[in-house]
Amino acid sequence: DVKVTQSSRYLVKRTGEKVFLECVQDMDHENMFWYRQDPGLGLRLIYFSYDVKMKEKGDIPEGYSVSREKKERFSLILESASTNQTSMYLCASSLSLAGGHSYEQYFGPGTRLTVT
Amino acid sequence: QKEVEQNSGPLSVPEGAIASLNCTYSDRVSQSFFWYRQYSGKSPELIMSIYSNGDKEDGRFTAQLNKASQYVSLLIRDSQPSDSATYLCAVNTDSNYQLIWGAGTKLIIKP
Numbered sequence: 001d002v003k004v005t006q007s008s009r010y011l012v013k014r015t016g017e018k019v020f021l022e023c024v025q026d027m028d029h030e031n032m033f034w035y036r037q038d039p040g041l042g043l044r045l046i047y048f049s050y051d052v053k054m055k056e057k058g059d060i061p062e063g064y065s066v067s068r069e070k071k072e073r074f075s076l077i078l079e080s081a082s083t084n085q086t087s088m089y090l091c092a093s094s095l096s097l098a099g100g101h102s103y104e105q106y107f108g109p110g111t112r113l114t115v116t
Numbered sequence: 117q118k119e120v121e122q123n124s125g126p127l128s129v130p131e132g133a134i135a136s137l138n139c140t141y142s143d144r145v146s147q148s149f150f151w152y153r154q155y156s157g158k159s160p161e162l163i164m165s166i167y168s169n170g171d172k173e174d175g176r177f178t179a180q181l182n183k184a185s186q187y188v189s190l191l192i193r194d195s196q197p198s199d200s201a202t203y204l205c206a207v208n209t210d211s212n213y214q215l216i217w218g219a220g221t222k223l224i225i226k227p
Contacts (some may be wrong), residue, residue: 026170031213033214040130041159042204042217042219043204043217045214048213048214050213090159090160094213096213103148104150104162104165105150105162105206105215106162107159107160107161108159108198109158109159110158110159
């Protein structure tokens with residue numbers, strides 16, 4: 001079974017703090033994703049990575065950065081946390097099939113971040 | 117703009133009945149289609165994937181795909197209160213990595 005873990009289930013930070021959210025997957029998946037989910041807005045893609053040290057912006061990258069130094073680990077960084085970044089953050093991973101067809105994404109348990 | 121549309125619900129179904137969830141998508145070249153279940157406060161869990169036209173059955177769940185009409189549906193037979201959740205439809209894009217997500221349909225199974 002695919003296992004995706006996230007560093008914290010709940011996190012409370014103050015405005016202006018630098019925040020690190022970590023995600024680890026154990027299935028040798030090439031692709032990793034960071035989403036945020038807010039009531040009424042659905043899942044929104046922040047960043048994704050298709051290989052080590054490779055990253056691409058998603059729909060809402062502003063205020064975030066990412067790091068992927070190892071295949072199994074994908075970190076999301078909030079450079080200076082703001083109250084509008086209070087949200088559920090979800091990490092996911094997927095395998096790239098030969099030929100490049102998209103494959104199922106598997107999610108971690110999520111981190112509920114509150115910025116006060 | 118590639119889109120995936122779902123009725124937000126809530127869809128209320130009596131226990132033991134068939135729940136039918138629908139999803140339409142705009143990108144004709146989409147190849148892969150997924151249904152996820154998300155309980156309140158939890159992360160999405162993959163329950164079905166379908167890649168070719170027709171029906172795919174897994175236990176009480178049946179996914180149906182019609183590429184000509186650009187819709188995919190999920191049927192849940194013998195609905196149980198534990199099926200109460202939000203169901204997300206996701207469709208691959210031609211980027212090969214990303215999925216386009218619907219906003220989800222909230223399903224309530226009434227005992």
